[in-house]
Amino acid sequence: MRQMVFPGDEVAEGRVRLGGGVYRDGDKVYSSLIGLLDKKPNYVRVIPITGKYIPKVGDYIIGQVVEQLYSNWDIDLNSPYVGILSSDDFYRRLDPYSTELLEVMPIGTLVYARVREVTPTRKIYLTMRERVARILRGGRVVEITPTKIPRVIGKKMSMINMIRKETGTTIKVGQNGRVWIKGESGKVDIVVKALQKIEREAHLPGLTDSIKDMIIEEREKI
Amino acid sequence: MEDIISEVERDYIASLIAEGKRIDGRGFDEYRPIEIETGIYQKADGSAKVTMGNTLVAAGVKLIVGEPYSDTPSSGVLTTSAELIPLAAPTFEKGPPSQEAIEVARVIDRVIRESGAVDFDALCITEKEAVWIAFLDLHILDYDGNLFDCGTLAAIAALLNTQMPKYEDEMVIYEEKTGPLPVRDKPMETTFVKIGKGIVLDPNLNEEQVLDARLTIGTNQDGDICAMQKGGPGTFTQEEILELVNKSKEKAKELRKLL
Amino acid sequence: MKVGQPEKFIIDGKRLDGRAVDELRPLKIKAGVLKRADGSAYLEWGGNKVIAACYGPREVHPKHMMRPDRAVLRTYYNMAPFSVIDRKRPGPDRRSQEISLVTRQALEPVVLTNLYPRTAIDIFIEILQAQAGTRCTGITAASVALADAGIPMKSLVPACAAGKVDGEIVLDLFDIEDNFGSADLPVAIIPKTGEVTLLQMDGNLKGDEFERAFKLAVEGCYQVYEKQKEALIEKYGGGD
Numbered sequence: 001m002r003q004m005v006f007p008g009d010e011v012a013e014g015r016v017r018l019g020g021g022v023y024r025d026g027d028k029v030y031s032s033l034i035g036l037l038d039k040k041p042n043y044v045r046v047i048p049i050t051g052k053y054i055p056k057v058g059d060y061i062i063g064q065v066v067e068q069l070y071s072n073w074d075i076d077l078n079s080p081y082v083g084i085l086s087s088d089d090f091y092r093r094l095d096p097y098s099t100e101l102l103e104v105m106p107i108g109t110l111v112y113a114r115v116r117e118v119t120p121t122r123k124i125y126l127t128m129r130e131r132v133a134r135i136l137r138g139g140r141v142v143e144i145t146p147t148k149i150p151r152v153i154g155k156k157m158s159m160i161n162m163i164r165k166e167t168g169t170t171i172k173v174g175q176n177g178r179v180w181i182k183g184e185s186g187k188v189d190i191v192v193k194a195l196q197k198i199e200r201e202a203h204l205p206g207l208t209d210s211i212k213d214m215i216i217e218e219r220e221k222i
Numbered sequence: 223m224e225d226i227i228s229e230v231e232r233d234y235i236a237s238l239i240a241e242g243k244r245i246d247g248r249g250f251d252e253y254r255p256i257e258i259e260t261g262i263y264q265k266a267d268g269s270a271k272v273t274m275g276n277t278l279v280a281a282g283v284k285l286i287v288g289e290p291y292s293d294t295p296s297s298g299v300l301t302t303s304a305e306l307i308p309l310a311a312p313t314f315e316k317g318p319p320s321q322e323a324i325e326v327a328r329v330i331d332r333v334i335r336e337s338g339a340v341d342f343d344a345l346c347i348t349e350k351e352a353v354w355i356a357f358l359d360l361h362i363l364d365y366d367g368n369l370f371d372c373g374t375l376a377a378i379a380a381l382l383n384t385q386m387p388k389y390e391d392e393m394v395i396y397e398e399k400t401g402p403l404p405v406r407d408k409p410m411e412t413t414f415v416k417i418g419k420g421i422v423l424d425p426n427l428n429e430e431q432v433l434d435a436r437l438t439i440g441t442n443q444d445g446d447i448c449a450m451q452k453g454g455p456g457t458f459t460q461e462e463i464l465e466l467v468n469k470s471k472e473k474a475k476e477l478r479k480l481l
Numbered sequence: 482m483k484v485g486q487p488e489k490f491i492i493d494g495k496r497l498d499g500r501a502v503d504e505l506r507p508l509k510i511k512a513g514v515l516k517r518a519d520g521s522a523y524l525e526w527g528g529n530k531v532i533a534a535c536y537g538p539r540e541v542h543p544k545h546m547m548r549p550d551r552a553v554l555r556t557y558y559n560m561a562p563f564s565v566i567d568r569k570r571p572g573p574d575r576r577s578q579e580i581s582l583v584t585r586q587a588l589e590p591v592v593l594t595n596l597y598p599r600t601a602i603d604i605f606i607e608i609l610q611a612q613a614g615t616r617c618t619g620i621t622a623a624s625v626a627l628a629d630a631g632i633p634m635k636s637l638v639p640a641c642a643a644g645k646v647d648g649e650i651v652l653d654l655f656d657i658e659d660n661f662g663s664a665d666l667p668v669a670i671i672p673k674t675g676e677v678t679l680l681q682m683d684g685n686l687k688g689d690e691f692e693r694a695f696k697l698a699v700e701g702c703y704q705v706y707e708k709q710k711e712a713l714i715e716k717y718g719g720g721d
Contacts, residue, residue, distance in 0.1 A: 004719020006710060007591075007628050008636030008673055023593070023635065030673075032593055032633040034717055049717065051631020052519065052538055054597070080538040080600040121549050122598050147631070203718060293484050321582045324575045336683045437680065447691050450666070450682035453582075455589040457676035460699065467691055 002036035005046055011037055012044040019045025049202075053079045053146035053176040055115045055124045062141065062174030063126065065109040071096035073105060075113070078143060078176045081124045085113065089127040091134070110136040110180065112172045136172065139182030142192055144199045146177035151202040152195060159198070159208050166215045167191050186222045190215055232432045239420035245429065246275075250422045251469065256480055258375065260383040267396070268384025268403065272376040275426060276366035278310075281376035282359050283384045283403070287394055290346070290353040298345020298353045302331035304360040304373060311365040325451070326369045327360065330377055330411070333440030333449035334358075337409035340381065344404040347389060354386070356403070367427040370438045370451075374411040375477060381405050382481065408481060409448055410474035413438045414466050416456060421466070423473060437463065439470035443478060486661040490646035496658070498527075502651045503697060505641070505704055510621070510712035512629045520630025522622045522712065527655050528612025533622035535630040538600035552597040556585040558619055560608040580616045587620050587640065587669040587679035593633040602632055613659035614642050617667050617705075620679060625709050629716070637709045638678055640669035641701030643694040645686060650694045652701050666691075668698040672706045675699070 005011060011022060012029040021033040022044055031037070035046040055061070055077060063075035063083055075083035087096040094104065105111070112134050116127040127133070144152070152173055153160050164171055167190055169183030181191045194211050201207060235245055248254065254275030263269040266282035290297060304327035306314045314320075319327075334340065345354035358380065360373050384403035388395040415425040415433040425433060434456030440449030447467060452458065458466075490497060500506070506527030515521035518534035541547040546555075558580040560569050573581070584606065592602065604626065606619035617640035624638040644654040645664040654665055664684025670677055677699075686694060 004714075004717055006637070006713050006719075007634045008671075010673075021633065023633075025635075030635065032635060033631060034628055034713060048631050050520070050629060054538075080540060080597060082540075120598075122600075295484065319575075321578050324578045325582055328575060328579050332683045336685060442685070445688065447682060447686045447688070448684065450680055451583075452677065452680035453586055455586060457590045457671065457674075457678050458680070460675055460677060460695070463677060463680065463695065464692060467688065471688070 002038060002047070004035070005031040005037045006034055007032055011046065012039065015042070017043045019043060021046030021048055048147045050145065050147060053077065055079060055081060055083065055118055055176070057115050057118055059115045059175040060132070060173070061113060061115060061126070061176045062136065062172060062178035062180055063111050063113060063176070065105050065107050065111070067107070068102050071101070073101065075111065075126055077124065078146070078178060081122050083113075083115070083124045083126045085111070085126045085128065089116065089125070089129055091128040091130075105135065110141065112136055112174070112180070136180050139170070139180050140188055140192070141178055141180050142195055143177050144179065144195055146175065148199045148202045149173060149175055149177060151198050151207065152179065154208060159211065162208060162212055163191060163194055163215065166212060166219070187219075190218045193218060231428070235428060235432050236418045239417050239422065242420075244422060246426060250420065251473065253371075253424045253473070253476070254426070256375070256477070258379050258480055260379050266380075267387060268380045268382075270376050270379035270383055272372055272379060274368060274372040274375070274424065276364055277368060277372045278362075278364035279369065279372045279376040280361040280363055281373070281380035282361075283380050284357045284359070285384070285387060285394070285403075286355050286357070287347065287352050287389060288355045290350065294342070295350040296346045296353075297342035298340070299355040300331070300334065300340055300342070300358060301355065302327050302334065302358045302360070302377070304330070304362065304369070306362050306365065310362045314365070325453070326373055329370055329438055329440075329449060329451045330360065330373050331358075332451075333374060333409045333411055334377060334381070336448040337407045337440070337442040339378070339405055339407040339409050339442075341404035341406050352392075356384075365427065367425045367430045368413050370411045370413045371424060371477070374409070374440070375480070378408050378410070379481060382408070407442050408478050409440055409442045410477045411438050411440045411449070412470040412473040412477070414469075415454070416458060416462070421462065437466055439467055441471050441474045445471040445474075483661060487657060490658060490662065491649055491651075496646075496651065498655055502649055503700075505653045505701060506655060508705065508708050510625060510708050512625050512712045512716040518626070518630070520626045520628065520632070522625035522629060524618050524622045526614065526618045526621075527653070528610060529608070529615055529618045530610035531615065531618045531622050532607050532609060533619065533626040534605045534607075535602065535623070535626040535632065536605075537602035537630065537632070538597040539603070541599065541601040546601070547599050550598050551594040552592075552600045552602050554585055554589055554592055554594060554602050554604070556581050556588070556604045556606065556623065558584055558606045558608070558616070560611060560615070564608045564611045580619070583679055583681060584616065584620055584623065588623060588627065588638055590676070590678050591624075591635040591638055591671060592627065593635065596633055602627075611656075613654050613656040614667070616640070617642050617669070620669050621705055621709065625712055628713060636671045636673060637706060638669050638671060639702040639705035639709055640667060640679055641698050641705050642667040643698035643701065645684060645690060645694065650690060650697055652697050664690075664694065666694050666698055668695065668702060670699055670702045672703060
């Protein structure tokens with residue numbers, strides 16, 4: 001089990017490379033967050049367990065169109081920063097002069113997209129020019145604490161693939177804390193329950209097995 | 223109250239201080255030239271105008287008769303306000319007082335009150351019914367830093383200058399005076415700012431804009447500490463605070479001599 | 482002399498509420514008590530009941546407050562009308578404006594605002610019941626709420642006051658001591674360096690008395706810090 005640390009706790013000393021959630025003061029390194037300590041001989045970071053989603057390049061997110069300006073859509077990311085999706089980054093070629101972008105994606109549209117660029121002043125550019133990127137139609141979206149998303153995915157996607165297989169649903173997971181589920185309504189409800197259980201019990205070991213047991217049990221009730 | 227200051231200016235002031243120098247050539251523990259004039263606004267019951275370098279503060283005292291507070295039925299009342307009016311700096315705005323103006327007024331009020339400078343019991347006319355209420359208004363006319371020390375000096379000078387109007391048949395007769403406002407102490411405030419590792423007295427505007435932390439210490443004429451206020455986004459070490467407390471007593475004496 | 486002033490504050494070494502001169506009032510802290518806020522904390526400290534909520538980092542409104550290189554930290558201290566014997570008129574008065582300002586400056590040295598340009602971190606402190614020392618209670622609560630919200634910061638910031646009654650230096654004044662005592666000195670610190678982030682004083686202290694009161698308040702801060710950590714451990718687990 002990784003050790004829980006708090007802001008100001010000393011986590012390392014001397015020459016180590018710093019990851020997120022830590023800061024250096026003189027020769028010592030301290031945690032700046034509540035989180036789990038990830039310490040290797042020459043590297044230290046603190047994995048946050050609470051806090052807002054802050055976009056990173058390469059993250060897959062589930063966003064919602066909230067505004068359209070010039071040749072861009074503004075995309076809400078469940079984050080302090082709004083994402084920008086240019087018509088050039090849409091999955092198919094669009095001529096912004098002859099196309100009404102709001103007819104392509106009206107306000108409220110859900111998208112599964114990737115963070116392409118983060119500028120130093122935190123302008124967030126998204127792209128849908130990715131094989132898996134798409135508009136999400138129908139289904140249901142739930143939000144959980146973004147810091148719990150790695151548990152939803154699991155090691156080598158073990159958790160999410162198990163849930164998909166056991167419920168027969170289609171699931172997209174955004175690093176920004178949003179999960180989109182589509183399938184038979186009873187099965188979708190089971191997935192939502194499973195996600196809530198993961199959020200509650202993210203710190204417990206053997207979670208994949210207990211979630212699987214729960215799904216099987218719930219499935220029999222349908 | 224946030225003037226834009228360039229990173230270059232910030233680095234310049236900080237590096238000067240690291241070399242033991244200040245932007246206006248003063249020593250670290252040196253006040254700017256101070257001038258005090260009193261009794262200049264005739265409609266006020268007491269007044270003063272103080273310049274500290276380019277900072278200019280006008281203070282006026284007005285007395286009225288009113289009811290005492292229920293928990294102090296035989297004491298007069300003092301109300302201190304400060305206004306950072308738009309004519310004093312391009313960044314001051316009209317409207318209700320800013321947090322900074324409120325802080326200046328409250329910290330000056332604190333040292334006057336806590337030092338017992340004004341004998342409030344002597345301001346009682348009839349217990350529970352009528353007491354003198356003194357309004358002390360500070361007008362910042364030109365803002366070049368350190369409103370705490372300049373404002374306190376103006377406040378005390380104005381209070382010392384105040385003459386009590388006559389009170390007869392439940393009427394205040396402002397044209398006739400009966401004697402000075404009972405002032406028993408001359409408290410002073412001294413303000414230090416920390417910039418990088420250096421700490422300087424009486425910051426001018428440029429220094430205030432780049433400060434890491436600020437400490438104002440109010441002392442009475444016996445050298446007791448009566449008010450303190452730390453400001454700014456940075457910190458002081460405990461040793462620095464104890465050292466500044468000692469230094470402030472000496473500096474307050476210098477200011478008191480000017481009255 | 483004010484109405485209601487007791488003749489003595491310390492009788493046989495005990496204060497009017499039964500404490501020793503260097504003893505804190507009972508202090509209970511609970512982290513994460515509100516659902517909607519990004520982080521929150523509830524404190525009961527003697528007769529003080531205070532809740533703090535943190536929202537952020539989030540978009541800045543109004544836009545002109547936005548800073549391109551860092552988050553803006555904003556603090557709002559508010560007393561509920563029913564928190565004191567004489568109903569407090571709602572809305573910010575001069576006292577609460579000043580406390581909001583010094584609270585922000587007490588927390589600013591630790592919050593790593595440079596990590597979140599163009600955002601706001603808002604802290605709301607609501608005093609539900611007041612029994613003296615509400616600014617220290619508010620700062621202590623706000624610091625836990627910030628940590629609970631996952632805001633990166635160098636350290637928790639505990640706050641505590643010392644003062645003078647009957648000519649003696651005492652820790653953590655309660656309302657009778659605060660109203661009728663002769664000095665109050667609230668302090669907040671960064672525990673690992675001992676740096677001071679809040680320092681105010683009103684009353685009358687000789688030089689040596691100031692030094693003793695200041696050191697006592699700092700010691701009080703370290704006791705408060707232990708309670709802050711306990712509250713986070715209770716919510717998040719860990720510890721020894």
